[in-house]
Amino acid sequence: MLEIVDLHKRYELKTGRPVEVLKGIDLTVPDGSITAVVGPSGAGKSTLSRCISLLEMPSSGQILVDGRNLSELSGRALRDSRRSIGTIFQHSALLRRITVAENVALPLRNLGVEHGEMEARVAELLERVDLLHKADAYPGQLSGGQAQRVGIARALALRPRILLSDESTSGLDPRSTHQILRLLTELRADLGVSIVLITHEMEAVRAAADEVAFLDHGRIAEHGRVADLIGRG
Numbered sequence: 001m002l003e004i005v006d007l008h009k010r011y012e013l014k015t016g017r018p019v020e021v022l023k024g025i026d027l028t029v030p031d032g033s034i035t036a037v038v039g040p041s042g043a044g045k046s047t048l049s050r051c052i053s054l055l056e057m058p059s060s061g062q063i064l065v066d067g068r069n070l071s072e073l074s075g076r077a078l079r080d081s082r083r084s085i086g087t088i089f090q091h092s093a094l095l096r097r098i099t100v101a102e103n104v105a106l107p108l109r110n111l112g113v114e115h116g117e118m119e120a121r122v123a124e125l126l127e128r129v130d131l132l133h134k135a136d137a138y139p140g141q142l143s144g145g146q147a148q149r150v151g152i153a154r155a156l157a158l159r160p161r162i163l164l165s166d167e168s169t170s171g172l173d174p175r176s177t178h179q180i181l182r183l184l185t186e187l188r189a190d191l192g193v194s195i196v197l198i199t200h201e202m203e204a205v206r207a208a209a210d211e212v213a214f215l216d217h218g219r220i221a222e223h224g225r226v227a228d229l230i231g232r233g
């Protein structure tokens, strides 16, 4: 379970003037649940995403995964904790000079997982996203939707408790978008992960999310069940 408690993020501008981008975010995403975060450009979605993926430290507040506060860690403990959060990026962010299988293996290799186990885990992950037949292909040979599914396999490699999807269906055709969203809903059910779906696409929210939080000027303006707030269209 992911719990964000009174999260603030301030940046210092070059003039020395502080700007507060996140102004006290409270958000809980239970296990096996998909919560969408939507909001206009400039609302703070990317900043919130970077805080959840622990790429940036919040100015104050807590990010709890299964009750453990990750927002005050540093060094080794921080690196270890990053594993509990898998991020799916907007443009898949695969390395183009290595194969699909090698991309998915990368997080495991960095962790020193033994070769045989690594191969088995990579095959299992590619199977899960229905792309085992592309194991030896290079990212340039994939469609946008396929690349995104490989990105999901890579995000799952370290068995995260939280999956963060940061505009992962932006720019995809409707069929690929549908496939990705269906995959996310399957993962939520099969693995019991908490999924945060950061998106500007209301169709994606309707199709996949259980709850939706509207972010505006660094605050959550509204949060509730998708069915109650925007209906199943």
Ligand code: ADP
Residues within 6 Å of the ligand: 011, 012, 013, 019, 021, 039, 040, 041, 042, 043, 044, 045, 046, 047, 048
């Ligand atoms: P969104 O993803 O919803 O478009 P962002 O999180 O990118 O919103 O940005 C929210 C606000 O925070 C914007 O006004 C942006 O200019 C500002 N901002 C984001 N990153 C920084 C930074 N590193 N330094 C100063 N201001 C920033």
Ligand code: ADP
Residues within 6 Å of the ligand: 046
């Ligand atoms: P995005 O919405 O994808 O974050 P932006 O163009 O808003 O795209 O931001 C691109 C990068 O610039 C981000 O890393 C963000 O943190 C940084 N950034 C955004 N706004 C500012 C700002 N006002 N001052 C400094 N850095 C900023």
